[in-house]
Amino acid sequence: MPVIDDVWTDKRIAETENRLLQGVIGCLTTEAVEAAITYASFLSGVGLTAENYPLFLRMLEIENHWVVDALIGNRDPFLLLSPVQPNRFIVERIFAMMTRWHKGGIYSKNLSVILGVLQSVYSSSRDGYRIYPLSIANVNALGKHLDKEKGQDDPLNRAILEVLERISRLEEQNNPEMEEVAVHAANIRNAFFDDRKRMEDVIPPVLLVTVGDRTEVPPRKRAVVNAENAKPSTVTAAAARASAAAGVVKSEPPKPNAPPAAATVGAAGDQRKP
Secondary structure, rough: OEEEEEEEEOHHHHHHHHHHHHHHHHHHHHHHHHHHHHHHHHHHHOOOOOOOHHHHHHHOOOOOHHHHHHHHHOHHHHOOOOOOOOOHHHHHHHHHHHOOOOEEEHHHHHHHHHHHHHHHHHHOOHHHHHOOOOOOOHHHHOOOOOHHHHHOHHHHHHHHHHHHHHHOOOOOOOOOHHHHHHHHHHHHHHHOOOOOHHOOOOHHHHOOEEOOOOOOOOOOOOOOOOOOOOOOOOHHHHHHHHHHHHOOOOOOOOOOOOOOOOOOOOOOOOOOOO
């Protein structure tokens, strides 16, 4: 029989809570996914603040679209992080996501949130560069998510092209590093629009390797409970018999006008199957 430790400090309790939360965020099991969905819904209800925005970023890093849908809710994904002033921490985490995920491996709503931040940060290219100085690797991480086959009318392509165009304005700033980044951004845009060029001509081919369908652990399907057809529990039935024996008149609760709607978990905006 294992020995149970009965000495706990606040630090140990916090460490245990954090370890369990990391297991939830890992989303490796059905139970973890469902817990993460509930946690994301809670954060969504609380709303984004200057104190909790790192938690929103952490949830966006979860590669499970059910969780992301619960976090975003009914909001416009491009504006999810707009209540918080962009800073270096946010932009750094965003580029880390774009670098880690393969081309085609980002859920469309995740990418929309990311691009919404970059559009805001680099609306003024020089001010954006002060917040987060871009590198060639950052520009590649952005450009690799362009889908040339979909053309410039695709909303995500259009947003990426817009950010690249703003970055290209860093030319002629008497700063060699800024100019190198600006020229590279312009080259990626040109390769996208020029049918004679391939994206591999300007972005390392290893970065353009695409992935198939994303593998995700789905939550369980929620069952619809019809209150009118539900069988009474043993306790409820026994209580009813006792009341009848005592001559107590049973009051009938008002019946709902319609059965409750099925509890559903957000569907994938890009219609991908898990």
